[in-house]
Amino acid sequence: MRGMRCTSSRVVHDLSVTRRNRLLGAGCRARASSTTSEGSAGATSEGKKEERRKRVLSGAQPTGILHLGNYYGAIRNYVDLQENRDAFYTIVDLHAITVSHDPKELRESTRTTAALYLASGVDPKQATIFVQSQVKAHTELSWLLQCATPIGWLERMIQFKEKSRKLRNMEGDDEEEVKRRSQESVSTGLFTYPVLMAADILLYRADLVPVGEDQKQHIELTRDIAVRINDKYGGKKWKKRGGRGGRVLSVPEPYIPPVGARIMSLQDGTSKMSKSAENDASRINLLDTPKQIETKFKRAKTDAFEGLEFGNPERPEATNLLSIYQLATGYNKESIMRECGSMRWGEFKPKLAEAVIASLGPLQSRYNELVDDPAYLDAILKEGAEKASGVAEQTVKDVKDAMGFLI
Incomplete structure (x- = not known):
């Protein structure tokens, strides 16, 4: 070529x-x-x-x-x-x-x-x-x-x-x-x-x-x-x-x-997660620190239903947060429901943050090496x-x- x-x-x-x-x-x-x-x-x-x-x-x-x-x-x-x-x-x-x-x-x-x-x-x-x-x-x-x-x-x-x-x-x-x-x-x-x-x-x-x-x-x-x-x-x-x-x-x-x-906003489970959204708390940026990730998930919108579940149209935030957990861990829905189905949000959110932090860790380490060499990138x-x-x-x-x- x-x-x-x-x-x-x-x-x-x-x-x-x-x-x-x-x-x-x-x-x-x-x-x-x-x-x-x-x-x-x-x-x-x-x-x-x-x-x-x-x-x-x-x-x-x-x-x-x-x-x-x-x-x-x-x-x-x-x-x-x-x-x-x-x-x-x-x-x-x-x-x-x-x-x-x-x-x-x-x-x-x-x-x-x-x-x-x-x-x-x-x-x-x-x-x-x-x-x-x-x-x-x-x-x-x-x-x-x-x-x-x-x-x-x-x-x-x-x-x-x-x-x-x-x-x-x-x-x-x-x-x-x-x-x-x-x-x-x-x-x-x-x-x-x-x-x-x-x-x-x-x-x-x-x-x-x-x-x-x-x-x-x-x-x-x-x-x-x-x-x-x-x-x-x-x-x-x-x-x-x-x-x-x-x-x-x-x-x-x-x-x-x-x-x-289609990963949804942390502040509105019916809207797509977006770079252009004014509220930074609506998304997890790939370069967010562990503390920022923990805080954003802690403040993420949830609901007052008991337990957690996928696919309930009345619970878009639950589906979104569980889907993020599924993607971060690689677990299937059945195992996630066995593990987390009876949890309260206060118990699940730290677990979700921990999984996402672990998922992004290797990426962030490689990124830091790459940006130190702009000539290589160019x-x-x-x-x-x-x-x-x-x-x-x-x-x-x-x-x-x-x-x-x-x-």
């Missing part, structure tokens, strides 16, 4: 084996090679063809510290998926600037997010980890897709409505004030970012995209855009113009993990961006060829 013989590669490979094993864990299997063209296959040493592994793409914004929901609901699944998928994991910093941001904080939090990915077990020998803005094809494909996306599709996006409503802070204002705030505070980028998200996915011809239930609408939009591009520019029409024909873009499928896809990200660019640039070339640009 393009860019593999680069300065950043030498920096990474010159690190001692001992240091790499300490930071990233020994015994990782080397990444299987994959092709960049849709539906193509690689040849084995015996001359036989083998299908490429299914490709998975996911990412996170570098805004705020990643929390327990990100870890149990997403990142641990990334680690599992990299074992048998061609995995691309990106830090989507271009999405982070759709609202007001601090430039210094953005740069720092990008490195922090990368370190947390690696500390969680994402391995650059098995997965491609990179920063979105370091692959120029993201913005180029986003523009090409915007020009083929009806504005009505974007106006229906729920998250845009929610985020813009929050920015406008409409409560108590008259109509003119609402209009003024809307014009000044809601950026064009916030409106069009679902198309950039579609570009993020379609660039890598992803087969699977790990998402929570609240992100399914974005995957549906991505699929609609891909189908529209294929229908409008692909197939026999593209072939007649001298192109390769067939589908221009792959149509991805959402992947919703069966466990841990080299990993640079190498990842070069590997990602090799795939992304081919997709942009196909789209531009199908749309009639000079190549």
Whole structure:
């Protein structure tokens, strides 16, 4: 793949084996090679063809510290998926600037997010980890897709409505004030970012995209855009113009993990745990100290029912806290109910805090080692961006060829 013989590669490979094993864990299997063209296959040493592994793409914004929901609901699944998928994991910093941001904080939090990915077990020998803005094809494909996306599709996006409503802070204002705030505070980028998200996915011809239930609408939009591009520019029409024909873009499928896809707020069991929530007590950040974790669980919202139980719709907080305990310990529901079903909250909460602290301990230790070496982190990200660019640039070339640009 393009860019593999680069300065950043030498920096990474010159690190001692001992240091790499300490930071990233020994015994990782080397990444299987994959092709960049849709539906193509690689040849084995015996001359036989083998299908490429299914490709998975996911990412996170570098805004705020990643929390327990990100870890149990997403990142641990990334680690599992990299074992048998061609995995691309990106830090989507271009999405982070759709609202007001601090430039210094953005740069720092990008490195922090990368370190947390690696500390969680994402391995650059098995997965491609990179920063979105370091692959120029993201913005180029986003523009090409915007020009083929009806504005009505974007106006229906729920998250845009929610985020813009929050920015406008409409409560108590008259109509003119609402209009003024809307014009000044809601950026064009916030409106069009679902198309950039579609570009993020379609660039890598992803087969699977790990998402929570609240992100399914974005995957549906991505699929609609891909189908529209294929229908409008692909197939026999593209072939007649001298192109390769067939589908221009792959149509991805959402992947919703069966466990841990939606960890809820500690203050409201019906709302998702979120980095953007104003109340820090609503979430367990991955870098919280043991004391902070104990305090947050102690103050977590509960109920007045007797005993503990999973799945009672009248007890969302009970289900949430028990689910966190299940994910932190690895125990099944039956054993948890035998152990904790008759407990009171005052007895269970310290037990829950202890389990989460133990679960996050190794991650926090690895993170502290990684952030002490920013040059190492930057080299990993640079190498990842070069590997990602090799795939992304081919997709942009196909789209531009199908749309009639000079190549």
